[in-house]
Amino acid sequence: GQNFISFPRHEEEHLQRSVSWHPCLLILGQNCSAKCQLLNILLGEKLLPTTKISNEENCKRRRIRFTHGSQTRLSLALPQQYELVHVLAAHRGHWDTIPEEDLEIQGDPEDPAHRIAELEVMLPYSLLKEVDVVVAPCRGFQPAEDTLGELVNQVLPVVTFAISEAQLSPSDQSELRTIKEKFSLPIFFFRVPEAGGELISPKKPDSDKSPPHCQLMVVERLDKLRLLSTFSRQVLQKHLVEAATSLNELHCRCLNIFINQAFDMQRDLQITPKRLEYTRRKENELYESLMGIANRKQEEMKDMIVETLGNMKEELLEDAALGEWGDIIIPENGEPVSSKDIKCCIKQIQELIISRLNQAVANKLISSVDYLRESFVGTLERCLKSLEESWEVSVHPARSLEKPKDGSVHITSNYLKQILNAAYHVEVTFHSGSTVTRMLWEQIKQIIQRITWVSPPAITSDWKRKVAQDAIESLSASKLAKSICSQFRTRLNSSHEAFAASLRQLEDGHSGRLERTEDLWLKVRKDHAPRLARLSLESRSLQDVLLHGKPKLGRELGRGQYGVVYLCDSWGGHFPCALKSVVPPDEKHWNDLALEFHYMRSLQTHERLVHLHGSVIDYGYGGGSSIAVLLIMERLHRDLYTGLKAGLELETRLQIALDVVEGIRYLHSQGLVHRDIKLKNVLLDKKNRAKITDLGFCKPEAMMSGSIVGTPIHMAPELFTGKYDNSVDVYAFGILFWYICSGHVKLPEAFERCASKDHLWNNVRRGVRPERLPVFDEECWQLMEACWDGDSSQRPLLGIVQPMLQGIMDRLCKSSSEHPNKGLDDST
Structure with a gap:
């Protein structure tokens, strides 16, 4: 079959999100006042009103998104779509704090566009160049999990939770528990001062020195913001590490498919010619064995026919004499029987003799060739199935994906299978109407039909016995045996030639297929696998540098043809380490190095192999003059x-x-x-x-x-x-x-x-x-x-x-x- 390389859709979407989506800081909180205070602290100005609302359940504040722009601008917009034509209170004059009425849902509550629209605030703040800030709407309007559910399909979320009360309420706990279960995202908790406290330092202080408690508040707030900055970097780094991991897993999966196919192709190139030669040799042995049987069995068959007729004669005569033959009307008044009835009676007596003799001869022939099924035919058929399956897949690749309804995985040419069975008579039985049975039947009929009789007699037991006796005595055992064996040999020769012709056709088909396989094997080894190995090296190195950073080179330990080995004190929790820096001089060496890395990383840790901890691609190696791969290994x-x-x-x-x-x-x-x-x-x-x-x-x-x-x-x-x-x-x-x-x-x-x-x-x-x-x-x-x-x-x-x-x-x-x-x- 064929392996198709596919990238699971959820992995592709995750990669696209990590690479192209903008990071977004989502502000959740115990109440709208706490969320507004946190936003004001982050942006350094009192942009949102912080008056505590008496009844949070009835609050209808909409979602607010802060983005970067060259000028300050407010608008109502459908998320990720277009702006609504709407006059805001902020448009009517200068503002420092966004008017309360612009934050709340106004107008026709039945208007869906107006209800789901968010307030978009564009500000020329440097922080907003790096990250959007979204203040979640109040719980009475939209639960936090719904807000987050929409954002995770649009941005890379960094979740913060503003705390203003002494303890979390049951609704706070329920909200946080739901977020943890649904999204598995880390949350940064930020305690804000009580509502009405001085949050933002005055732009024009009344005195040169601020009160000590105000200075302390500012220092604590700066420390908390630094922690939030670190937290945000860690969350975004986690997204990148996950993306690099998914990418590397895909690269490794694809590379392993190519390597496994290289094994299959190599095996195919080695085994197929041997299978073809085996098939030809075994068929010849089988043919010669059967011809030997045909030659040896003629005398035995003659003796067997004589013996069978001698043993069965009295029983046959008795059965013929006493037999009630259907479709024959014998007049009770002694009138003569019609010629038609006479012929019908003779025919039925003949059939009695033929059936008994045929069964004996057929059983004798079957016993002679039956053992060949085990020693020849079974192995031969299995070998042919394998050859025909690989040929069929190469000619009709699409069929390899279709499984027959019976669950069989073999697609075998019925023509060759029929030749094999017909040629060697392994299916011969009396009831099968087989070739040997038909040959014997026709031969006996020809002999018996030569019997002559005078004018139609009366059909009596003695007459029937006489007909049967004449029929038996007219049979020539030697001629019958010779005729059977001669026809057997003729059919064997014919089937043998047909089989050989089919095998030549199969061999020709495989010859072209193997040439294509060898070309493809070369491409896999020289092109596809090395390119994927290099991609795998790059994605794994990205993952390693994101997790552990770039290693620091210590003193030189030694050097070889393509690289230098340095001491590295510690990296990724391992110490001490040896760092092998390799600067591949050309594409071939890049590919060899990438494959070396893949094989080393795919091996399980073994105490007799030096363990590879990781790799980092240094694009500024040697002062930026070259690109080096740094392989970090255990130090011996x-x-x-x-x-x-x-x-x-x-x-x-x-x-x-x-x-x-x-x-x-x-x-x-x-x-x-x-x-x-x-x-x-x-x-x-x-x-x-x-x-x-x-x-x-x-x-x-x-x-x-x-x-x-x-x-x-x-x-x-x-x-x-x-x-x-x-x-x-x-x-x-x-x-x-x-x-x-x-x-x-x-x-x-x-x-x-x-x-x-x-x-x-x-x-x-x-x-x-x-x-x-x-x-x-x-x-x-x-x-x-x-x-x-x-x-x-x-x-x-x-x-x-x-x-x-x-x-x-x-x-x-x-x-x-x-x-x-x-x-x-x-x-x-």
């Missing part, structure tokens, strides 16, 4: 190269070898091939336990393009052919184990003599390997040689290498403890 003590130079005990080195094998085995269990196992890609912690790092060349087998990658001295010879599998990691481990057993980092002499990389590769292809050192234990040397065998199929599985290493370690380390001066050399 040193690499194996440095450890061997410093000197490591035998037991420690063998434990490191075991750790490396465990790490590679885990990668292989996840369908990944590392392709660059070497000393510097094995890191050691402070206890000298090993972890594998740098998955830059790590890929699933289905995603490998055959490119030559890795470090020359650790590269298996088949890497140069472009066709290889995960056994290249076994080869690389064999070279690594040579260093581990030697206890130093000096190049093997066979490699050191090579003047260039090409010289080294040519030698490796010719079978040149590291030399055996005197210090090597025999079993260790045998393990190295097995791992770096030139024939990849002869290399041991890591599941076998691991217990072998454990056995070597147990033996040598026990030996070393008993003989402190003895090393890996087993000759001393």
Whole structure:
């Protein structure tokens, strides 16, 4: 089938909202006075009246929206639509505080447009450039959950709740509980002074110094506003993190679909030719077996017919003599019977003989070929179903989405199925009207119909017995058997040729399909998957930087071909960390890095793999001269190269070898091939336990393009052919184990003599390997040689290498403890 990549509608809407919608500060509160006070505090002017209304239930204040504009302007407008033609009290003259009558719903209460219109206030305030402010209408007009329900489909809401009373009323609690259940939004509680208190500092104070209690109020209010600012940033950041997370999940989902399809396509390219060859071979075997049966059975069938007739003769004669034949009227007065009745009676006697003999012959033939269903036909049909299904889907992709009513997932050509069953007679029974049955029937009828008789006799028991006896004696068992087997062979040949022609047609269809599959597989590996991997890297890096910020680079720890590794004190709750900065030089390296990141993030934490904490794309790296990807990983003590130079005990080195094998085995269990196992890609912690790092060349087998990658001295010879599998990691481990057993980092002499990389590769292809050192234990040397065998199929599985290493370690380390001066050399 085909996988279609889709973006769930709610996720798409959430992303659109997070990216394009404007943030909005929604002011809720215990009463209209508290909400107005909070608005005045936020904007620094007494724009709304703060007189406490005696009966909040009868309050009819409408929703008020404050937005940015170059000039001060008030209007009534339908939300997100158009302005209403309406003269406001504020239009009649200058105002500092918006007139009360403009805040309340006036006029015809039946006019729906006037009722739902909000008062839009445009002000040239810098705060309003960043965020709209909406004061919710009074509860008597519209519940807070309804107001919020409308806003969440228009803006990114930041909810505040103004408190002016000593405690929350039951209606306050109910309102807040409903908001929490319906929207799961955080709420910022802001206590405002009692109504009538001095909220805004006078523009022209009467004295240079304000009273101490007023100064304290201003300081507290500033602290609260700073907290509100922080809260708002956190809420908006949460929206962005959720959007980045949704986007990254989509990218990963799509990328995994492509990677899984790459596996399916690779398997298809490998399996389909083998299935076609298997089908051809098994059909030939079946055909030859059936032809052998036809040749062998002729004599047996002749003997069987003779034996059957001999055994059944008396019973047949008796049944024929005593049989009451329908549709025949025998006159009681002895008058002669008509020729028509005579012929009818003879025909019925013939049919009695034919049916008995046919059943015996058919059963004999069935028993000869019936066993073939288990050994041939079942497997052959299953193989054909698979081949035809994949061909059918490639020719008619839309049909792959249609499930048959019976729930079957196989779409099989009825034509081929009928050929298979008809050709080999696996369905033959007496009641089926099968080919063999019809052949036998016609043959016996031809023989019996040659019987002649004189003028119509009287139909008596003796006459009927005589007719039956003549019919039986006229049958030639040898001719009948020969005729049956000859026709059987003819039909077999005809069906075999028809089957072969159909198979050639199927093969031709698959040939074109496999060419298209190979082209698509190449596009998935080279284009689609890498592009999606890069998008996934970008969206995950956005998510990480929003959550944890940009990491700070410490001192340099080392550098490689494409990047530098720095110390990072802490990031995202992890410390200390290592930070690998990579500046990809071209698109290919960008894609490789993105895929490395995807594979590392998709792996579960494993104690033998260096853990990747996160990533950040630094667009201003190197003073803005380049773009770098910062990969933040766990910090380890040193690499194996440095450890061997410093000197490591035998037991420690063998434990490191075991750790490396465990790490590679885990990668292989996840369908990944590392392709660059070497000393510097094995890191050691402070206890000298090993972890594998740098998955830059790590890929699933289905995603490998055959490119030559890795470090020359650790590269298996088949890497140069472009066709290889995960056994290249076994080869690389064999070279690594040579260093581990030697206890130093000096190049093997066979490699050191090579003047260039090409010289080294040519030698490796010719079978040149590291030399055996005197210090090597025999079993260790045998393990190295097995791992770096030139024939990849002869290399041991890591599941076998691991217990072998454990056995070597147990033996040598026990030996070393008993003989402190003895090393890996087993000759001393």
